[in-house]
Amino acid sequence: MLPRHTAKSDSYSNGYPRAKEKNTYSISPHRFQPRASPPALRRRRQLLIRLGLLVGIGLFAFFVWPGASVVPLLSLGFLSSGEDFQLETVRYYDLSTVQGTARGWEREERILLCAPLRDAESHLRMFFAHLHNFTYPHHLIDLAFLVSDSKDRTLGLLSELLEDLQADEDPKMPYGEISIIEKDFGQKVNQDVESRHGFAAQASRRKLMAQARNWLLSAALRPYHSWVYWRDVDVETAPFTILEDLMRHNKDVIVPNVWRPLPDWLGGEQPYDLNSWQESETALALADTLDEDAVIVEGYAEYATWRPHLAYLRDPYGDPDMEMDIDGVGGVSILAKAKVFRSGVHFPAFSFEKHAETEGFGKMAKRMQFSVVGLPHYTIWHLYEPSVDDIRHMEEMEEERKAREKEEQDKADRMKKIKDQFADPNSQWEKDKTDIQNEALREKKEKEKAEAQNVVETQVPADSKPETKAEAKADSKVESKADAVKAQ
Structure with missing residues (x-):
């Protein structure tokens, strides 16, 4: 047990001295042992004397002052609750004052935040960032952690982060009472995505997780708690006001919608928690065909239940306060009134x-007439962990990328080889094209000149101006060039 204020080694937790050794958990059985006989006889004698004096004063007042009230006489201290008149080992609690209301932060209702941990070292810093950001008064929140079957530094890092949190200079940052419980349950299923979400391991894994939750709750729940909030440490994004937002609905059990982000090539986002659902006739008929110890789990082809899932009803632009009655609940984020657990759920x-674990918890709460609702449009985001299918798809995409790059490189090599072996005809074609155009333009000018000359010759007799050899040679040259142009 780690109380909020641990300045001295001999400090008190709940009014009782704790052992000086660190990391110990003691229920101090000596507190309930009977007192020695002399003090008890002395207190009994004092009690009788006080009662005798009280009766004598009452009779005297009744006969001497019949109209006087004896109430002021009681203020003399004869019925006062002094230290000699109390039992130090008894605590009185009025459970009618811890039923849970819609505005618990105004009534200073205490919340027990429970977080089961297993190999959670990589997620703890993110979880404590959420603890720093909660807007519900921190001194009204008690923390309870169960560390089980862990092989990493979950316990050590948890202790370090808690010390830093409680030693924060901001007076509003430290939390109330903190409990760390360490117990193994023999969980053999690995923490990778394939093992945790594989169908074969679901039934046994859920039953062990249920045991862990029950152990944590039974050890940490106090009579003064009004609410219990269950939170997974691998939640990546959630509103800072989630406790107040869920509490405002004043339901016995309430859960938000849980999605997870995905890479763009996988669609960007995806429903994560499929354990929040409404019951269906198909699922009830399926349950009648299963063995007594069978456990139905959602999201697997082996159990086609056709239930309406809270996750699939999400509208990003919908009203976040809209409620949906559900039968099964997911365990990522659950806010429940403490009276639900005190009633036996x-x-x-x-x-x-x-069903088992959280889904069985929802079914049991409904059976005992408690309200169980989900918020389809109030969404929190779970950390993305690549599944087996995601990893396989990424490997296929990587192979396709490499094949595409190889094909492009081969094409570039072929083009380079062609250019090296053959001259580029483009530049020669442009040169020939220019020469032909220039030649055609020259011929056109000569033809126009020749036509002008013919006009002049028509005015002179043909025999008056014989054709010279030079002119004949020029005409022959023009004709040969014209034929060459036509051939081109």
Whole structure:
């Protein structure tokens, strides 16, 4: 147990001295041992004396001053609750004051935040960033962590981050009472995506997770808690006001919608938590065909339930306060009134109506007439972890990219080889084209000149101006060039 203020090693937790050794958990059984007989007899004698004096004063007042009230006489201290008149080992709690209301932050209602941890070292810093940002008064939130079956530095890093959080200079930052419980449950399923979400491991994994949740809750829940909030440490994005937002609905059990981001080539986003759903006739008929210990899990082809899932009803532009009655709940983020658990609802570590853990918790709460709702348009985002299909798809895309790059490189090599072996005809063609155009223009000018000359000769007799050899030679040259142009 780590109380909020731990300045001294001999500090008190809930009014009782704790052991001086660190990392110990003691229920101090000596507190409930009977007192020695002499003090008890002395207190009994004092009690009898006070009662005798009280009766004597009352009778005297009744006969001497019949109209006087004896109430002012009681203020003399004869019925006062002094230290000698109290039992130090008894605590009194009025559970009617911790039922949970819609505006608990105004009534200073305490919340127990529960977080099961297993190999969570890589997610803890992100989780503590959320703890820093919660807007619900931190001193009204008690933290409870269960570290189980971990092989990394989850426990060590958790202790370091808690010390930093409680030692923050901002007086509004430290939380209330903090509990760290360490217990292994023999969980053999690995924490990778393929193992955790594989169908074969779901039933046994869910039952062990239910045991872990029940252990954590039973060890940390106090009579003064009005709410219990379950939160996974791998939530990436959530509103800072999530506690107030969920509490305002004043429901016994309420969950938000949970999605996860995806790379653009996978669609950008995807529903994550499929454990929040409404019951269907198909699922009820399926449950009747299964064995007694069978556990139905959502999102797998082996169990076609055709249930309306909270995740698939999300509208990014919908009203975030819209409610939907559900039967199963997902465990990523659950806010429940403490009275639900005090009434006997828990996370079944067995097949309860063919469900276990959080889905069984939702079914059990509905069976006991508690309200269980989900918010389809109020969304929080789970951390993206590549699934087996995602990894396989990424490998296929990488192979396609390499094949495409190789094809482009081969094409570039072929073009280079062609250019090296053959001269580029483009430049010669442009040169020949220019020469032909210039020659045609020259011929046109000569033809126009010749036509003008013919006009002049028509005015002179043909025999008056014989054709010279030079002219004949020029005409022959023009004709040969014209024929060459036509051939081109």
